[in-house]
Amino acid sequence: MRRRIAHGCGALVLGALLTAGCSATDDGADSDAGKGEAREPAGGEGTGFTPDPDRVPADRERAAELAEAVVAQPETFGPGFVEAEGRSGDTGEWPVLDENCVWVLEPVPDGVLASLTRHAELPAEDGADPLRVTAVATVHSDPRGAEWEMARTVEDALRCPDQQLRRDEWVSGLISVAMEFGTLGNSATEDLLTETGSFHSDELGGPHDFEWMRARIGPLTLAVSAKGADGRGDGEVSRAAVEALGLMSSRAENELAPEPSGPGGEEDKNESGNEKGENR
Numbered sequence: 001m002r003r004r005i006a007h008g009c010g011a012l013v014l015g016a017l018l019t020a021g022c023s024a025t026d027d028g029a030d031s032d033a034g035k036g037e038a039r040e041p042a043g044g045e046g047t048g049f050t051p052d053p054d055r056v057p058a059d060r061e062r063a064a065e066l067a068e069a070v071v072a073q074p075e076t077f078g079p080g081f082v083e084a085e086g087r088s089g090d091t092g093e094w095p096v097l098d099e100n101c102v103w104v105l106e107p108v109p110d111g112v113l114a115s116l117t118r119h120a121e122l123p124a125e126d127g128a129d130p131l132r133v134t135a136v137a138t139v140h141s142d143p144r145g146a147e148w149e150m151a152r153t154v155e156d157a158l159r160c161p162d163q164q165l166r167r168d169e170w171v172s173g174l175i176s177v178a179m180e181f182g183t184l185g186n187s188a189t190e191d192l193l194t195e196t197g198s199f200h201s202d203e204l205g206g207p208h209d210f211e212w213m214r215a216r217i218g219p220l221t222l223a224v225s226a227k228g229a230d231g232r233g234d235g236e237v238s239r240a241a242v243e244a245l246g247l248m249s250s251r252a253e254n255e256l257a258p259e260p261s262g263p264g265g266e267e268d269k270n271e272s273g274n275e276k277g278e279n280r
Contacts, residue, residue, distance in 0.1 A: 051218040051256035063113030063139035064091040070251045072135035072224060072244040074120035081240075084121040084132060091116050094138060101160035111145040112138060122240070128231025129204050133240050135248065136223040146216050150191045153214055157195055168202035169227070171210050191216040199227045209237040213245050218256060222248045 057063035068091075074081040093105045094115035108115055115138040122131040140146040156163075157176030164170045174197035193214045200206030208228035215222050226241040 049217070049253055049257070052258040055256050055258070056219060057113055057139055058141075060091075060113050064116070066220075066255055067091055067114045067116035067137040067139055069255055070220065070222065070248055071116045071118050071137040072120070072133075072248050073118065076135070076244045076247050077120055077133050077224075077226075077240045078122070078243055080125075081120045081122050081133070084119040095136065097156045097160060097163060100164075101162060102164040103166075111141050113141055114139045126231070129229035131229055131232045131237065131240060132227045133244065134225045135244055136221075137248065137252075138221045138223075140219040140221070143216075143219050146219050146221050147191065149221050150193060150214065150216050153193055161197070170200050171197045172200065172207070173197045174210075201227070201229075204229045208232070211238050211241040213241050215245060215249055217249060217252045220252050220256075222252060224248070 057066050074083050091114040092108055094108050094112065095103050095117065096106045098104050115136065117134065117136045120133050120135075122133075124130045138146075138149065140149070154176050157174045161174045162170065162172045163174065174195050176193060176195045195210075195212040197210045198207035199210035200208075204227075208230070209232070210225070210227055212225040213223065222245060224241045224244045226237045228237040
């Protein structure tokens with residue numbers, strides 16, 4: 001399938017997320033989203049990007065295809081990353097923080113069309129332990145559902161500053177910051193959340209750096225997390241999360257943007273009726 005260039009420049013998205021990621025240790029954890037009251041969806045107006053209604057999934061099959069197209073692959077996190085084992089692959093399940101502050105997989109609720117999780121890692125090398133990362137793409141049936149997910153995420157961090165990721169992995173001291181479009185450097189997505197804390201593992205010890213980010217674009221939420229280890233500096237952990245979320249955001253806009261018209265678009269064809277650039 002021929003793809004158009006993403007509406008949002010990847011460098012712009014990445015630059016905004018880098019700024020936002022560096023703000024995650026600010027004291028401004030209180031936000032409208034953190035109060036549990038979902039705002040009226042921005043609908044993309046603030047960011048200058050509005051999803052094409054005809055390209056927004058209306059059923060689970062199309063939503064699963066969109067999640068697959070958007071979710072980060074190992075190479076999205078950077079050179080050297082490879083696929084890692086983990087609970088993923090079923091678009092009918094999504095991760096939920098239960099009442100005991102333990103992350104579990106549950107069937108997606110009504111209003112969520114699909115959710116897909118992928119795991120990757122930068123293998124141990126030169127005295128550094130593996131850096132492990134996770135990406136999640138979730139497609140809601142409407143933007144309001146995605147907004148509520150963002151709001152609940154802030155509440156989760158306030159409710160559970162310490163969270164059990166797996167049986168042998170946990171994080172502590174989480175600080176969560178919510179950024180609407182136009183605040184704290186967020187100039188690319190309708191909503192952006194970042195969390196930082198300390199990662200602990202039976203295998204890798206700790207505390208190590210932990211970075212988690214989630215963004216909303218229309219009815220989609222995109223999340224990435226990066227778990228540090230010995231030999232992995234804060235910059236390396238943060239960079240893996242930021243780069244993946246930036247590329248996922250660009251992919252989401254690419255998938256949801258209106259089909260172009262005029263030069264380079266559907267109406268720009270050569271005399272034989274073929275689209276220009278089709279063989280590139």
